[in-house]
Amino acid sequence: MKSVKNITIAGAGLVGSLMSIYLAKRGYKVTIFEGRKDIRAAGKAEGRSINLALSNRGWLPLKEVGLESTVEKMVIPMRGRMMHDEEGFLTFQPYGREGQAINSISRGGLNEVLMNAAEKEGVEIKFECKCVGINFDESILHYENAGTRYSQKSDLIIGADGAFSVIRRLMQRTDRFNYSQHYIEHGYKELSIPPSANGGFEIEKNALHIWPRGNFMLIALPNQDGSFTCTLFFPFEGSPSFESLKNDDQIRNFFQKTFPDAYNLMPSLLKDFHNNPTSSLITIKSYPWVKNRTLLIGDASHAIVPFYGQGMNSGFEDCRVLNDLLNDYEDDWSKVLPKFQEQRKPDADAISDLALKNFIEMRDLVGDEDFLLRKKIEAKIYEQFPQKWVPLYSMVTFKEDIRYSEAMKTGEKQKAIMDKVMAQTDIHKNWEKLDLKKLVDQLQS
Ligand SMILES: Cc1cc2nc3c(=O)[nH]c(=O)nc-3n(C[C@H](O)[C@H](O)[C@H](O)COP(=O)(O)OP(=O)(O)OC[C@H]3O[C@@H](n4cnc5c(N)ncnc54)[C@H](O)[C@@H]3O)c2cc1C
Ligand SMILES: NC(=O)C1=CN([C@@H]2O[C@H](COP(=O)(O)OP(=O)(O)OC[C@H]3O[C@@H](n4cnc5c(N)ncnc54)[C@H](OP(=O)(O)O)[C@@H]3O)[C@@H](O)[C@H]2O)C=CC1
Ligand SMILES: Nc1ccccc1C(=O)C[C@H](N)C(=O)O
Incomplete structure (x- = not known):
């Protein structure tokens, strides 16, 4: 493969932004095309969860690119699971040994830090530029901005455009590309526990809270302002389900009976329940991840259900492994690309299956x-x-x-x-x- 100098990345999400930092540090000229507005100017991130659990596989790459001290200030360590039973009794189960924890962090906050660091390394991020097409033979990416279509030719294209990746969708139309997607029967809705009157945490700050209820569960992760973001993982249909909670009385009665201690801390329950979307959960597998000079990473190649808290962590690990291979093969991309997908595919498949199993552990077995x-x-x-x-x-x-x-x-x-x-x-x-x-x-x- 002739020498690679200019790299185009689709998506300035968590993984695309981190990958761009690694590559810019190696001397590549990197341009990212991001479909959405700049969240730093818009003041609010769209879609997905408000906070995430960051653990060791995600920390290591952040350390490698020099962001450890910045990110350290943004996290709340969660040392274990705090289980809440129907009577409000609590059981604590540590995640690991003394001193080990997973870390709650704001998705938008982390994304901003990564984009700022990328720009500092010389990466150009072009917002409101949505990738719409690709010429795999000539490495040309087509994108749209304000209704006009443009093209960008580069030496390498990286699709980091998330679970519903357009780059992957275009790869699906190439020969011998394997793809599968599976929606689980549960969806999720985000709710909130606000800070206490004096600005503190209403429930244990350094824990991931779980209200396990057999076929479904509520969880809560702490935020820096003293609030908790709660997520109800719940069947779309059946009894009980999102479908069966039709009016205010049904929602209120269900929460009061099922999660009594949480219910007492959720003054905006009805408003949140009605206003926040009910989102779906999907597992996506694909292979190969490389077509000529185009590579998929992160959710674009392997989207997993969130129950192990490993989606972002595994995407960050993708970036670290790719960077290690570039070290090992002295930036010879003709060797690095095939090696990367061969090495990562079994790992992506493993965490995908483990994540599905962890849902059963969290919602049922922990009780x-x-x-x-x-x-x-x-x-x-x-x-x-x-x-x-x-x-x-x-x-x-x-x-x-x-x-x-x-x-x-x-x-x-x-x-x-x-x-x-x-x-x-x-x-x-x-x-x-x-x-x-x-x-x-x-x-x-
Ligand atoms: C409810 C929920 C909770 C989660 N909790 C955790 C957790 O605790 N820990 C964890 O590790 N992971 C968690 N995850 C998984 C994590 O969110 C993803 O794995 C991670 O966001 C993947 O990053 P990404 O950059 O690959 O994709 P994304 O974060 O989706 O970023 C993709 C980017 O590409 C942009 N884009 C999309 N299409 C285009 C296009 N055509 N052109 C240009 N740009 C485009 C998008 O706007 C976005 O900015 C959770 C996921 C969900 C749904
Ligand atoms: N592993 C998982 O379970 C994941 C679940 N999700 C869930 O999927 C949804 C999308 O999340 P997010 O990307 O943050 O934000 P959005 O819901 O804003 O979606 C971003 C873009 O992705 C495309 N898209 C969304 N849903 C679908 C779909 N079902 N099929 C094809 N394309 C789709 C759309 O592009 P266009 O307008 O061009 O059609 C949309 O504009 C949310 O409900 C989220 O919770 C997201 C990622 C991972
Ligand atoms: N971040 C999440 C988002 C949604 C569901 C679970 C998590 C977890 O992190 C669960 C944790 N790993 C646990 O096993 O208790």
């Missing part, structure tokens, strides 16, 4: 005694044998040196061992007498 004991036993093994048994959640969330695909495989082995442990009679009484070394040896064998 189950057996499940909580299983987690407690695994935490004890981890404490005693930190090099030999790292629980699946910790591998995914805190061990950025373990690939998602590897974590998933090890997690399956751990599950088989733990299934047998949990099947023992009187395990709730006798768990402290378990021979943990024997369990670790089984995993190693």
Whole structure:
């Protein structure tokens, strides 16, 4: 592949902006075409969730591009899950070991930091420029601004235009491109718990709150202003469902009965419920991610359901892996592009499946005694044998040196061992007498 100097990126979202920083630092001339208005001028980000959970796989690339100290000031560490039962009783389950946490951060705030840093590195971001077409043979991107169509030729095009990527849609019409999409039966709606009268947090600040209710759940992540953004993950149809809550009385009664402690903290429930959209949740898989000199990254190539809090984190990891390969192959893109997709595809597939499973864990299992004991036993093994048994959640969330695909495989082995442990009679009484070394040896064998 002839030398690459000019790179065009579609989408100045979280992943496109971060990728542009890496590339500008390597000396490439990068231009991003973003379909939406500049959120820094508009004062408000559109679409998706208001806040996100940032964990180690996302931190590492932010550190590499020099944004650690800026982002550190923006996060609220969440050290574990705080489960709320129907009576309002609380149970806390730590995410990892002492000092480990996932971090709540504003999506818009993080996107602004990334765009500012990109521009500082010399990246040009052209807003309200929507990509509408592509010539894969000649690396020409067609875009529209204010009703007029323009073209941009470059040496390489990167599609970072999100789950409903236009670049991917155009790739779908090329030969031997595989694609699948699946909407789950649940949608989501964002609601809010405002700060207390003195500007503090109404519920524990350093936790991700979950109201698990079997087939559905409410969650809440803290914001810097003392508020919480709550998300109701709920079936579209059936009883209860978004469809079954038709009027104010039904909404109020349902919340009062199902989430009584949260209900008391949600003065704008009815307004939020009516005004905020009911959004859908989708898993998208595609392959290959490379067509000639065009590459897909982030949600454009692999959109996952949000239940592991790993969509952005995995997209940031895409950027880091691509940058590492550019180091390894001295910017020879003819080697880097095929290597990148071969290496990343199994990892993207793994986190996609794990994310679907984590919904069942969050909405149902976290309220189950057996499940909580299983987690407690695994935490004890981890404490005693930190090099030999790292629980699946910790591998995914805190061990950025373990690939998602590897974590998933090890997690399956751990599950088989733990299934047998949990099947023992009187395990709730006798768990402290378990021979943990024997369990670790089984995993190693
Ligand atoms: C409810 C919810 C909660 C989530 N929570 C988490 C979480 O806690 N942790 C986590 O890691 N992940 C989370 N995610 C996933 C995360 O939001 C995505 O993985 C992440 O935003 C992907 O970044 P991206 O840059 O690839 O895509 P996006 O963030 O979607 O950015 C794409 C950009 O491309 C632009 N664009 C689109 N089409 C065009 C076009 N034709 N031309 C030009 N520009 C275009 C868009 O305007 C946008 O700016 C969550 C997702 C959802 C839906
Ligand atoms: N993994 C997941 O589960 C994800 C879920 N979502 C959800 O999908 C929706 C889009 O989110 P977001 O991109 O932030 O914001 P928007 O809802 O503003 O969508 C942005 C653009 O994406 C295109 N688009 C949106 N929905 C669809 C669709 N179903 N099929 C094809 N194209 C579509 C539209 O482009 P155009 O106008 O050109 O048609 C739209 O203007 C939201 O409901 C969001 O919650 C989003 C991303 C990931
Ligand atoms: N950010 C999210 C958005 C939506 C749903 C879940 C999350 C999570 O982060 C869940 C967390 N990883 C957990 O397992 O408790």
